[in-house]
Amino acid sequence: MDDNEKIITTVWESVRTIANKEAEALGKQVSPAFTASLAEILLSQMGIMASDLEAFASHAKRAGISMEDAKVK
Structure with missing residues (x-):
């Protein structure tokens, strides 16, 4: 399994776990189709x-992404 597949699998599993936990707390259920759609989004x-x-870093003429690129102003 490559790194991209690991990320996708981890996101899908995390979304499923969180959605099921929150639904249970509300006395609801979520469908597998809902969690799949949420993971894809x-x-x-x-x-x-x-x-x-990457575009912000490139615009600033840097080869890598920094915290400044991610900060909300």
């Missing part, structure tokens, strides 16, 4: 954020 947002951070 999260992975998509993570990809967008990574691209944005």
Whole structure:
């Protein structure tokens, strides 16, 4: 399993665990389709954020991403 597959698997498992825990606390249930959709949305947002951070670093003429790139102003 490569690093990308590990990240995807970890995100899916984490989303499933958190969604089930929160649903149980509310006396509700969540479907596997819901948790799959939520995990896919999260992975998509993570990809967008990574691209944005790379663009911010590039704009600042840096080879790597720094905390300054991630700070909300």
